[in-house]
Amino acid sequence: MTDLRFRGAVAPLRRPDLTLPRSVDALVARLRPEAPLHCLRPAAMEGAARAFLAAFPGETLYAVKCNPEPAVLRALWRGGVRRFDCASEGEVRLVRNMFAEAAIHFMHPVKSRSAIREAWQRHGVRDFVLDSAEELAKILAETGGGDQLGLVVRLALPKGGAMYDLSGKFGATPADAVALLRAARPHAATLGVSFHVGSQCLDPSAYARAIALAAQVIREAGVTVDLLDVGGGFPVAYPDVVPPPLSAFMAAIRAAVAAEGLSGLELWAEPGRALVAGGTSVVLQVQHRRRDTLFVNDGVYGALSDAGVPGFRFPVRLLRQSDAPLVAFSFFGPTCDSADHMKGPFLLPADAAEGDWIEVGQLGAYGAALRTAFNGFDRAGIAEVADPPLLETPGYELGKAA
Ligand SMILES: Cc1ncc(COP(=O)(O)O)c(C=O)c1O
Numbered sequence: 001m002t003d004l005r006f007r008g009a010v011a012p013l014r015r016p017d018l019t020l021p022r023s024v025d026a027l028v029a030r031l032r033p034e035a036p037l038h039c040l041r042p043a044a045m046e047g048a049a050r051a052f053l054a055a056f057p058g059e060t061l062y063a064v065k066c067n068p069e070p071a072v073l074r075a076l077w078r079g080g081v082r083r084f085d086c087a088s089e090g091e092v093r094l095v096r097n098m099f100a101e102a103a104i105h106f107m108h109p110v111k112s113r114s115a116i117r118e119a120w121q122r123h124g125v126r127d128f129v130l131d132s133a134e135e136l137a138k139i140l141a142e143t144g145g146g147d148q149l150g151l152v153v154r155l156a157l158p159k160g161g162a163m164y165d166l167s168g169k170f171g172a173t174p175a176d177a178v179a180l181l182r183a184a185r186p187h188a189a190t191l192g193v194s195f196h197v198g199s200q201c202l203d204p205s206a207y208a209r210a211i212a213l214a215a216q217v218i219r220e221a222g223v224t225v226d227l228l229d230v231g232g233g234f235p236v237a238y239p240d241v242v243p244p245p246l247s248a249f250m251a252a253i254r255a256a257v258a259a260e261g262l263s264g265l266e267l268w269a270e271p272g273r274a275l276v277a278g279g280t281s282v283v284l285q286v287q288h289r290r291r292d293t294l295f296v297n298d299g300v301y302g303a304l305s306d307a308g309v310p311g312f313r314f315p316v317r318l319l320r321q322s323d324a325p326l327v328a329f330s331f332f333g334p335t336c337d338s339a340d341h342m343k344g345p346f347l348l349p350a351d352a353a354e355g356d357w358i359e360v361g362q363l364g365a366y367g368a369a370l371r372t373a374f375n376g377f378d379r380a381g382i383a384e385v386a387d388p389p390l391l392e393t394p395g396y397e398l399g400k401a402a
Contacts, residue, residue, distance in 0.1 A: 022386040028283055028319050028357050035379040036298040037283040038368060042075035044389050045279035045364065049079025051396040052234070052275060055250045057257075058267025061085040061105055063232050064095060066272025066365050067280070071384065073098055076275060085232075085270040086125075089115040096123045107194070107270060109135060109154045109170045116142040129154050129194060131172040136184055151184040152192035152229055153177050155214055160206050162198025162233055164310065171195065174217050181221035192268070193218060194229035199273060201233035202243050204252035211253065215260035227266040228257070234274035236393040238362060239313045239347075246274075246395025273365035278389030278396075280364035282380075283319065284331075286356045292329050294352060299333010299340040301374040303367040304360070307331070307342035314346070315390040319357040322349035335375035361390025 021027050024039050031037065053060050061083040062076050068091060077099060084099075086092045087108035092115075095102050106119050109131040119125035120143040127150030128139045136151070143149055156171025172180055177193070185191055193214045197206040207230055218225045230253055235243035257263055282303050288295035300308030307314060328345030329352065348358065371378065 018384060020383050022384070024281065024283065024359055024385050024387050025319060027383055027385065031381070033283060033357075033381055034285055034297065035381055036302060037381040037383060038303070038363075039281045039283060039359070039383055039385045039387070040069070040071050040075075041279045041281075041364075041387060041389060042071060042078075042384055043386065045072060045075040045276050046079035048275045048278065048393075048396045049076045049081050051246065052269075052271055053080045055246050055395070056267070056269050057250065057254055058269065059083055061103075061107070061268055061270045062275060063107075063270045063272030064091045065369060066232075067276045067367070067369050068094055069368055069382075070094075070098060071382075072276055072279060072364070075279065079275075081275075086119075089118050092119050092123050092125060105129075105150075105152075107152070111135070111138070113138060113142050126150050127152060127190065127192075130180065130184070131156070131170055132176075133180065133183060136180065136187075140187055145187050147189050149188055150190035150192065151188040152194045152227070153180045153184065155193055155195045155210075155217060157195050157197060157210055157213070160198050160201065161203050162201035162206070163235075163312075164199035166196045166198045174213065174220075177217045178221045181217070181223055181225065185223040190226045191224070192227035192229055193225060194231060194268070194270075196231035196270075197233040199233055200235045202235050202241070204244055204248045206233075207249060208252045208256035211256035211260055211262070215262055218262070225265060227268060228262055229268040229270065232270045232272050232274075234269075234271050236273055236277040236362065236365070237391040239315055239391070243393065246393075274393070274396075277362045277365035278391065278393060280367060281359050281361040281390055282363050282367065284358045284360060286352060286354050286358065287334070289353055292327060293332060294329050294348075294358075295332045295334070296358065297334050298377075298380070299331065299335060300342065301335050301337070301340060301372045302333060302377060302380070303363050303371055304331075304333065304342055305370040306366055307344070308339065311343065313344055314363065315361040316346045316348055317359050317361075317390065318348050318352055319359055322351055324349040324351040326350070334377045337375070359390065
């Protein structure tokens with residue numbers, strides 16, 4: 001089994017051992033893993049990418065932060081993704097090293113000067129996001145401007161209903177965005193407006209409201225704007241969460257773009273979660289049981305960060321036959337921190353016990369990417385499997401790879 005050390009999270013990792021069995025059950029029977037085992041489903045990610053690209057009426061940029069694992073990036077590339085939303089020089093280098101022809105867009109509104117310089121000079125990055133006059137000045141100083149520079153003004157949105165609110169940190173107020181568009185226009189070969197409705201957004205109308213706000217800002221600025229970037233946020237299924245189908249989000253976006261008179265603009269989207277969530281499960285081993293709490297070998301400092309404070313529930317299954325009724329379990333992770341707790345509930349057979357393996361699905365998004373080596377628990381294996389995801393998300397079925 002390939003050992004991963006996620007401290008070098010964006011460093012290229014060794015490829016999974018492709019001689020291993022291609023099903024989770026067979027793998028676990030063969031390896032009997034005592035460290036968490038990441039089971040990648042490249043076909044699912046390739047399929048999700050195909051489905052999104054086919055449905056979205058514009059250019060799709062994969063948000064690399066969501067899962068920078070090279071096998072994931074390769075699967076998305078096979079699915080047709082050619083553009084990448086990067087937020088650090090590490091991500092820019094990773095993508096450029098893997099794909100010489102990729103288009104890389106630097107979509108973090110606050111960048112170091114050296115990151116801007118390196119992206120521009122060494123990696124051919126031409127598009128940069130900003131949400132302040134200071135960042136505009138920084139980008140102009142470090143790139144020298146020129147006739148290829150793309151500038152995208154990130155617009156702040158009011159707090160929305162997404163499971164992961166992203167409204168507090170980045171984005172210019174409408175008034176500031178108007179001023180920034182005017183200031184940026186003379187320097188920009190391409191000028192855009194972007195926003196992010198928040199991650200795991202279940203409401204298609206959130207995109208329509210954001211597009212209406214962007215249109216208002218564009219009208220007020222009175223300058224030509226070339227592109228509109230509707231960000232990420234597209235949701236996936238979790239237990240008891242069935243999101244509206246992808247087509248409902250696309251319909252809302254198309255309708256709002258037309259209604260606001262923005263049809264002449266190039267459209268971009270930056271999905272992360274929607275392309276990769278179903279693409280990884282993690283097999284955990286139970287090390288101890290205390291009543292309805294299972295002590296497992298991965299937790300919130302590992303791939304299950306979202307099961308901690310954010311309270312995401314994930315699909316689970318016990319990897320052995322059991323006729324016991326399903327009961328609600330919570331998990332403790334392996335570290336000594338009592339915050340390493342995942343309340344779930346995770347529905348598993350009542351006889352789950354020490355030594356059992358549990359597969360946790362939908363961990364491809366913000367799972368492996370958020371791992372740490374806290375308390376020395378940074379060992380994990382990786383394998384590629386042909387199993388379908390533990391949960392299917394409506395709208396992505398058509399994109400299944402052949
Ligand atoms: C600028 C930006 N774009 C795209 C994404 C991806 O969002 P999601 O995974 O919700 O699609 C994020 C996530 O934080 C982001 O910050």
